[in-house]
Amino acid sequence: MTTTNHLEKLRTALEITWSIESSSLWQKNCPALGQCGVTALIAQDVLGGEILKTRYGEIWHFYNRIDGDVVDFTQSQFDEPVHYSNLVSDREEAFGDTNAQQYGYLSSAVRKNL
Secondary structure, three states: OOOHHHHHHHHHHHHHHOOOOOOOOOEOOEOOOOOHHHHHHHHHHHHOOEEEEEEEOOEEEEEEEEOOEEEOOOHHHOOOOOOOOOEEOOHHHHHOOOOHHHHHHHHHHHHHHO
16 A cells, blocks of 8 residues: 555655656746656556546646545646546556656656655
8 A cells, every 4th residue: 555655755756856857848936847747657657556647728637546546746737726537548648748768867866766
């Protein structure tokens, strides 16, 4: 079972490692911007669970279901509330929102900070 402590440790590791290296959309004043696909992949690597998606305006937004709970590490990038559809997605689809270099960077950086 994933504890709140594990979720918070991962959240902290993500927040201190998100950068222009993990998303070309990254901004200092909004570090979660553009990080949803790569973050959903890393969260699944570390904590398991499923990758989910929902439409947010014109884009697909990726997030996770971990131990039955919806977990969105990157919701802070949005000004408006996310209305979650909880559509089951997969690694291939989430990877379409990132690339191998960004994924490799974030995976390595997060593991160093866990």
